[in-house]
Amino acid sequence: MDLYEHMGKELFRAHDIPTPLGTVARSPEEAAEATRTFGGRSVVKVQVQAGGRGKGGGVVLVDSPQQASDEAARMLREGFSGHAVDRVLVEELLPIEREFYTSFVLDRGNGEYLAMMTAEGGVDIEGLAADRPEAIRRLHVDPMLGLRTYHVRELVGTLPAAAREGAGDVLRKLYALLVERDATLVEVNPLVQLSDGRVVALDAKVTIDDSALLRQPDLAELRTEFPIDPVEQRANDAGLQYVKLEGEVGIIGNGAGLVMSTLDVVAQHGAKAANFLDIGGGASADTMATSLEVILSDPSVRTVFINIFGGITRCDVVASGVLEALARVEATVPIVVRLDGTNAEEGRAIIAQAAHPRIVSASTMDDAAAEAARLAKEAA
Amino acid sequence: MSILVGADTKLVVQGITGSEGTFHTRRNVAYGTNVVAGVTPGKGGQRLDDIPVFDTVAEATRETGANTSMIFVPPRFAAEAILEAADAGIGLIVCITEGIPVRDMAEAHSYLKGSGAVLVGPNCPGVISPGVANVGIIPGEVCSPGRVGFVSRSGTLVYQIVHELTRKGIGQSTCVGMGGDPVHGIGFIGSLELFERDPDTDLMIMTGEIGGDDEERAAAYVAEHVTKPVVAYIAGFEAPPGKRMGHAGAIVTGSQGTAAAKAAALEAAGVAVARTPTQVAELVAERLG
Numbered sequence: 115m116d117l118y119e120h121m122g123k124e125l126f127r128a129h130d131i132p133t134p135l136g137t138v139a140r141s142p143e144e145a146a147e148a149t150r151t152f153g154g155r156s157v158v159k160v161q162v163q164a165g166g167r168g169k170g171g172g173v174v175l176v177d178s179p180q181q182a183s184d185e186a187a188r189m190l191r192e193g194f195s196g197h198a199v200d201r202v203l204v205e206e207l208l209p210i211e212r213e214f215y216t217s218f219v220l221d222r223g224n225g226e227y228l229a230m231m232t233a234e235g236g237v238d239i240e241g242l243a244a245d246r247p248e249a250i251r252r253l254h255v256d257p258m259l260g261l262r263t264y265h266v267r268e269l270v271g272t273l274p275a276a277a278r279e280g281a282g283d284v285l286r287k288l289y290a291l292l293v294e295r296d297a298t299l300v301e302v303n304p305l306v307q308l309s310d311g312r313v314v315a316l317d318a319k320v321t322i323d324d325s326a327l328l329r330q331p332d333l334a335e336l337r338t339e340f341p342i343d344p345v346e347q348r349a350n351d352a353g354l355q356y357v358k359l360e361g362e363v364g365i366i367g368n369g370a371g372l373v374m375s376t377l378d379v380v381a382q383h384g385a386k387a388a389n390f391l392d393i394g395g396g397a398s399a400d401t402m403a404t405s406l407e408v409i410l411s412d413p414s415v416r417t418v419f420i421n422i423f424g425g426i427t428r429c430d431v432v433a434s435g436v437l438e439a440l441a442r443v444e445a446t447v448p449i450v451v452r453l454d455g456t457n458a459e460e461g462r463a464i465i466a467q468a469a470h471p472r473i474v475s476a477s478t479m480d481d482a483a484a485e486a487a488r489l490a491k492e493a494a
Numbered sequence: 495m496s497i498l499v500g501a502d503t504k505l506v507v508q509g510i511t512g513s514e515g516t517f518h519t520r521r522n523v524a525y526g527t528n529v530v531a532g533v534t535p536g537k538g539g540q541r542l543d544d545i546p547v548f549d550t551v552a553e554a555t556r557e558t559g560a561n562t563s564m565i566f567v568p569p570r571f572a573a574e575a576i577l578e579a580a581d582a583g584i585g586l587i588v589c590i591t592e593g594i595p596v597r598d599m600a601e602a603h604s605y606l607k608g609s610g611a612v613l614v615g616p617n618c619p620g621v622i623s624p625g626v627a628n629v630g631i632i633p634g635e636v637c638s639p640g641r642v643g644f645v646s647r648s649g650t651l652v653y654q655i656v657h658e659l660t661r662k663g664i665g666q667s668t669c670v671g672m673g674g675d676p677v678h679g680i681g682f683i684g685s686l687e688l689f690e691r692d693p694d695t696d697l698m699i700m701t702g703e704i705g706g707d708d709e710e711r712a713a714a715y716v717a718e719h720v721t722k723p724v725v726a727y728i729a730g731f732e733a734p735p736g737k738r739m740g741h742a743g744a745i746v747t748g749s750q751g752t753a754a755a756k757a758a759a760l761e762a763a764g765v766a767v768a769r770t771p772t773q774v775a776e777l778v779a780e781r782l783g
Contacts, residue, residue, distance in 0.1 A: 220600065326597065359732075369651070371650055374704070378731045395631075
C-alpha cells in the first residue's frame with residue numbers, strides 16, 4: 115500500500131524525523147487558510163499514489179492565499195496523471211541550502227534492504243542513477259543485523275560535513291520506521307539542509323507491505339482513504355482480486371499467472387481485456403457467481419471469457435457457480451467457458467446440460483480466447 | 495532421477511492438523527510421497543491416519559529421520575516455522591503459506607544463507623517429480639514422468655503448461671513452483687543450475703511474470719552457464735503498468751519489470767520465448783525433436 119505524502123510525514127513525525135509544518139486541505143478555501151497561517155506563502159502539493167509530481171505540476175510554490183486557492187482548485191478539479199485528487203498538502207516554505215536524496219527499499223534480488231544516499235537530490239534522481247551511478251552511495255543492510263553505525267557513516271560520508279550528523283540521525287530513524295511499520299520503501303527526495311544547518315525531510319514516500327497490515331491496524335485503516343472504482347470495490351468486498359482495464363472482454367480465471375496469461379492470449383487474438391479478475395484457489399460456487407455478477411455489471415464488457423484450470427479449484431463447482439449467477443442476473447452478452455483440470459468432465463457436463471443460450475463452451479485456452487475475441491468484435 | 499524431491503524424500507508436514515495441511519498431506523500420500531511425520535505444537539502424540547504428529551520439527555526429525563519439510567502454517571507463524579525447520583537440520587523446506595509479511599521473510603532468508611537448507615516458496619504450489627514424489631499442491635494427475643525440467647513463478651501456469659505438454663506426450667523430470675513473493679527461496683537460477691546437472695533432464699522451461707528482475711538475472715545466468723536448451727514464457731504483456739511510487743525500485747533493478755523487457759533479455763540470451771502457453775509445448779517439442 116502506497117501512502118500519500120502527508121500520511122508518510124505523519125509516520126516521520128511519530129519517529130521524530132524533522133518535516134516542514136503542513137496542513138491537509140480538501141478545498142481551495144482550506145488551502146488559502148493554511149497559506150495565511152504560514153504568512154501568506156506556501157507550497158501546495160497534490161496528494162496521489164504516484165511519483166513525478168515535481169515535473170508534472172503537482173508541486174507549486176505560491177505567494178498568496180488566493181494563488182494557493184487557485185492551485186488547489188486546479189489540482190482537485192483536474193486530478194493528477196489520471197488519478198482522482200481529493201486533497202492537497204499545504205506546507206510552510208523553508209530556507210533550503212542543499213538538496214539530497216535518501217531511501218531504503220527492500221531489494222527483492224537478495225532479500226535485504228538497500229540503502230541509498232546522494233548529495234545530488236532533486237527531481238531527476240533516475241537520470242542521475244543512469245548517467246552517474248557513482249554519485250549515489252548504496253549498501254545492503256542484512257535485516258538480521260540491522261542498520262549499523264558504520265553503515266550510517268558510509269552513507270552520510272557522501273554529504274557535506276555540516277550535514278552528516280543531521281542526515282545520520284534521519285537515517286537511523288527512517289530505518290527504525292521501516293522495521294517497526296513493515297514498510298518496503300521509505301524514500302525522501304529531497305532531504306534538505308536548511309540555512310540554519312538542520313536536516314529536514316521535504317518529501318515522504320512510504321510503501322507498506324500489504325501482508326503485514328494485520329499487525330499494523332492503524333495503517334490498515336488508511337486503505338479506505340484512497341479512491342477506488344465502484345466495481346473494484348464490490349469485487350474486493352467479495353475477496354476477489356480485480357483490476358479494471360480499458361478493453362471489452364471480461365476475464366475471469368483462477369491464479370494470477372493464468373489470468374495474466376489469459377489477458378495476453380486474448381490480446382493476441384485482437385481484442386482487449388476489460389479487467390483482471392482472479393477467483394483464487396478453491397473458489398466456491400458463490401465466489402464464481404459473484405465474480406460473474408461483477409463482470410456483467412461493467413457496461414464496457416461485450417463478452418465474458420471464463421478460463422479455469424482446476425487444481426484445488428473444482429470445475430464442477432465453477433460450472434454450478436456460472437449457472438447460479440445466470441439465475442440471479444440476466445446476461446446480455448455471450449459467455450465463453452473453458453474448463454480443464456480437476457473435475458473438468460463433470461463441469462463441462464453441467465454446462466452442456468444447462469444448454470444456456472448465452473454460454474459458449476470451448477475446449478482449449480487458445481480456442482476460447484479466439485472465440486471470445488471474435489464475439490467481442492462482432493458485438494462492437 | 496529428478497531434482498529437490500524424489501524417492502529418498504522423507505517428508506514432515508508442519509501444520510499437518512490444519513484443514514489445508516491435512517487435505518494436501520493425504521493427497522501427497524496418495525501420490526506415493528513418503529510422509530513420515532507431522533508437526534503441530536500442542537498436538538504431539540496424536541496421529542493423522544498412520545502419520546505420527548510431534549510438537550517440534552526437531553523431535554520429528556530425531557524420531558523419523560525426516561529430511562524435507564512442507565509448511566502449511568498460517569502466515570503470522572510461517573517464517574518462524576521455516577527457521578525451526580532449518581534449525582532442525584531439514585535440507586529442503588517447501589513453504590506453501592501465502593501472505594507472510596515481507597520483513598519476516600527477509601529475516602528468515604538472511605538466516606537460511608548460513609544454514610545450508612534450501613527453501614522453496616513461500617506462496618508457492620510446491621515441487622513434484624512426476625511418478626515419484628509430490629510435495630505441495632500441484633495436481634499430480636496433470637503431470638507425467640519425463641525429461642523436461644520446469645520452474646515457474648505462477649502455480650496455475652504450471653498446470654496449464656504441463657497440460658499442454660502432456661497433450662503432446664512430453665513428460666517432466668521435476669516441476670518447481672518457486673512462488674511469486676518478493677523475498678523467496680530457490681528461484682530460476684537455482685533451479686536451472688540443478689536441472690543443468692541432472693542427468694535425467696534434457697531441456698528446461700521457465701515461466702515468469704511481470705515485476706522484479708528474476709527473469710533478467712536468469713537470462714544472464716543462462717547465457718553464461720547453461721548448455722541445455724531453455725524455453726521460456728512470460729505472462730503479463732497486457733497487464734497495466736503498475737502504480738509506481740518513488741524511484742528506488744527502478745534504481746535497484748535498472749529494469750521496469752515489464753514482460754517485454756523480460757522477454758527481450760531472455761531472447762538475447764538465446765532462450766526461445768513462447769507467446770502463449772500452447773506455444774511453449776510447441777517450442778519444447780521442436781527442440782526435443
